[in-house]
Amino acid sequence: MITIKTFAQIREVCGESSIALNAVEQETAAMLLERLGQRSPGWQKALEENTLVACNQTMVGASHIICDGDEVAVFPPVTGG
Numbered sequence: 001m002i003t004i005k006t007f008a009q010i011r012e013v014c015g016e017s018s019i020a021l022n023a024v025e026q027e028t029a030a031m032l033l034e035r036l037g038q039r040s041p042g043w044q045k046a047l048e049e050n051t052l053v054a055c056n057q058t059m060v061g062a063s064h065i066i067c068d069g070d071e072v073a074v075f076p077p078v079t080g081g
Contacts, residue, residue, distance in 0.1 A: 001020050001021065001022060001023060001068065001069070002020070002021055002022075002023050002032075002066055002067075002068065002069070002070045002071070002072055003018060003019075003020055003070075003071045003072065004018065004019050004020075004021060004032075004036065004072050004073075004074065005017065005018050005071065005072070005073045005074070006018070006046070006073075006074055006075070007073060007074070007075035007076075008075050008076050009046070009076050010046040010047070010051065010074055010075055010076055013042055013045050013046035014039075014040070014042045014043045014045075014046040015042055021035075023066065023067065023068035023069075023070075024066075026065060027065070027066050028062060028063050028064060028065060028066070029053045029055065029060055029061065029062050029063070029064045029066060029072070030062035030063070032053075032066050032072065033047055033051055033053070033074070036074070047074070049076050049077060050077050051074050051075070051076065051077075052074070052075050052076070052077060052078070053072060053073070053074055054072070054073040054075075055070050055071070055072050055073075056070055056071055057071070057073075
């Protein structure tokens, strides 16, 4: 199992703050985002932007392999001021 946590606008649009999914062997972060987008129109809309991904509290790229037991956070691009 992997735990997905959502933040900011992604949480608001998809309507879920945390979900658990079965791990898929050799699934990359990009593949996971694609799978999440297929859950519902809300998820698809939430992930339209350049979504950032952290795995076990470390920022990761699209090619990072997600493993069973990982905690994955998804959030929109961050802007500062």
